[in-house]
Amino acid sequence: MLKRIDAALEEVRKPVSTANGLPNVFYTEAATFAEEREAVLFANWSAIGFASDIAGPGEAMPIDFAGMPLLAVRDREGTVRVFQNTCRHRGMILIEEKRTITGAIRCPYHSWSYALDGELRATPHVGGPGHNMHDDICREALGLIEIRSHIWRDVIFVNVSGNAPDFEIYAADLIERWREFDQPLFFGGADSAFQLEVDCNWKLAVENYCESYHLPWVHPGLNSYSRLEDHYHIEAPGLYSGQGTHVYRPMIDESGSRFADFAGLHSRWESAAEYIALYPNVLFGVHRDHAYAIILQPVSHERTIEHVAIYYASADMLAGDRAELRAANSGMWKAVFEEDIFVVEGMQRGRHGVRFDGGRFSPVMDGPTHLFHAWVADQFVAAGHGA
Amino acid sequence: MGRGSIDAALLDAHARHDHAALVSLYAQAADMFEESGEEDAACFYLTHAYVFALEQGLPQQAGLHARLCAKGRDRPRDGQGIGSAAPSYPWARRPHHLPW
Numbered sequence: 026m027l028k029r030i031d032a033a034l035e036e037v038r039k040p041v042s043t044a045n046g047l048p049n050v051f052y053t054e055a056a057t058f059a060e061e062r063e064a065v066l067f068a069n070w071s072a073i074g075f076a077s078d079i080a081g082p083g084e085a086m087p088i089d090f091a092g093m094p095l096l097a098v099r100d101r102e103g104t105v106r107v108f109q110n111t112c113r114h115r116g117m118i119l120i121e122e123k124r125t126i127t128g129a130i131r132c133p134y135h136s137w138s139y140a141l142d143g144e145l146r147a148t149p150h151v152g153g154p155g156h157n158m159h160d161d162i163c164r165e166a167l168g169l170i171e172i173r174s175h176i177w178r179d180v181i182f183v184n185v186s187g188n189a190p191d192f193e194i195y196a197a198d199l200i201e202r203w204r205e206f207d208q209p210l211f212f213g214g215a216d217s218a219f220q221l222e223v224d225c226n227w228k229l230a231v232e233n234y235c236e237s238y239h240l241p242w243v244h245p246g247l248n249s250y251s252r253l254e255d256h257y258h259i260e261a262p263g264l265y266s267g268q269g270t271h272v273y274r275p276m277i278d279e280s281g282s283r284f285a286d287f288a289g290l291h292s293r294w295e296s297a298a299e300y301i302a303l304y305p306n307v308l309f310g311v312h313r314d315h316a317y318a319i320i321l322q323p324v325s326h327e328r329t330i331e332h333v334a335i336y337y338a339s340a341d342m343l344a345g346d347r348a349e350l351r352a353a354n355s356g357m358w359k360a361v362f363e364e365d366i367f368v369v370e371g372m373q374r375g376r377h378g379v380r381f382d383g384g385r386f387s388p389v390m391d392g393p394t395h396l397f398h399a400w401v402a403d404q405f406v407a408a409g410h411g412a
Numbered sequence: 413m414g415r416g417s418i419d420a421a422l423l424d425a426h427a428r429h430d431h432a433a434l435v436s437l438y439a440q441a442a443d444m445f446e447e448s449g450e451e452d453a454a455c456f457y458l459t460h461a462y463v464f465a466l467e468q469g470l471p472q473q474a475g476l477h478a479r480l481c482a483k484g485r486d487r488p489r490d491g492q493g494i495g496s497a498a499p500s501y502p503w504a505r506r507p508h509h510l511p512w
């Protein structure tokens with residue numbers, strides 16, 4: 026299998042006009058998913074959850090990240106940390122459900138207890154009944170394993186390997202591109218978040234998100250005001266890709282009111298919007314009056330959960346009198362994302378066609394999608410595959 | 413409360429997941445054994461009272477921990493209170509605050 030991957034990677038890394046897509050095994054085989062976990066998801070800055078989901082002090086949320094149990098915790102000073110959700114004693118899962126920790130994280134097995142910064146605080150009976158210390162058990166060395174993390178645009182990113190450059194360097198290009206949107210985001214709350222469970226590999230959701238080619242066919246409603254020719258490619262090789270539109274129109278309710286705009290935006294944002302996949306697994310959208318993030322949670326090689334959260338420009342937009350408009354906006358996006366489900370699930374099934382060679386790209390329309398494929402191939406080469 | 417009724421109350425508190433009650437019941441049991449000079453049993457219950465107080469962030473934790481330390485069953489730590497220890501990784505020192 027590895028030989029097959031190695032030869033195919035070179036085809037993927039060719040220019041878009043002659044390249045093939047990633048081969049089937051990247052979608053259909055658990056073994057390749059396991060390699061991808063290391064080479065792509067763990068080696069880079071991957072999205073695992075929203076900071077606003079643990080908004081209060083002491084809130085702790087378990088997260089399954091491609092099979093790895095993680096725990097995101099906000100301490101009493103507001104700092105968010107991500108730990109491996111595994112006790113340092115016998116490896117018990119520490120937190121099963123999201124909850125608020127008022128004191129320490131107590132392992133449910135033998136009650137070793139950890140502070141919210143990961144420090145091991147108590148080791149009851151470790152030296153025998155009623156003896157809570159032992160010379161060979163150094164608590165200072167047995168804190169929770171912290172996973173390198175960073176928050177940007179409310180998204181919690183982790184670099185499991187610990188070897189990626191700092192996030193600000195990793196994402197510098199996109200941070201700069203959207204510098205104007207670098208301002209407080211107000212999460213719309215329960216009516217502005219939803220999940221979609223899809224039977225496909227996570228990469229198919231990225232690939233589909235990057236391109237506008239499918240819009241007139243899959244989203245005819247969207248296309249009635251946002252035509253194919255109003256879209257442009259966003260291509261940052263090795264970093265991110267996506268699409269933009271020149272004809273964004275804010276949603277307006279019957280009374281003519283609409284969401285407030287982010288402050289100080291350049292006039293070109295009056296009718297522009299951008300949709301970008303920051304590799305590997307988060308999809309962002311920005312508009313003058315709202316933004317969103319979609320975290321792709323890779324459950325297995327054939328299953329993904331899409332976590333969607335929508336944000337507004339001011340606290341006023343979170344008020345009750347905006348609830349209807351927020352719900353309408355969420356409903357609009359949900360309908361659009363649901364329209365994509367049959368294609369990502371259909372491509373997953375199509376990948377079981379053993380004679381499929383990864384497919385050809387439109388040299389004109391598929392540039393952003395090819396960039397993602399080429400980046401994944403690059404990650405495998407960096408991990409030791411290829412010529 | 414006698415030994416039997418404390419046992420029953422403990423089982424009941426465990427069943428109800430009433431961890432605040434566990435702290436005082438385990439502490440009562442510890443006091444009882446301490447009075448009768450059964451040091452190991454006292455420390456066993458003291459340990460449980462301490463761990464559940466620590467878990468909930470209750471103020472009793474300091475006193476319970478001090479008693480265990482005084483008996484040589486636990487040791488004081490550097491720093492004061494939960495969350496004050498220096499994090500083990502440099503990136504953990506950079507606070508990640510909510511954007512708002």
Ligand code: FES
Binds near residue numbers: 114115116134135
């Ligand atoms: S496995 Fe966690 S305390 Fe034993």
Ligand SMILES: [Fe+2]
Binds near residue numbers: 234239243
């Ligand atoms: Fe789509």
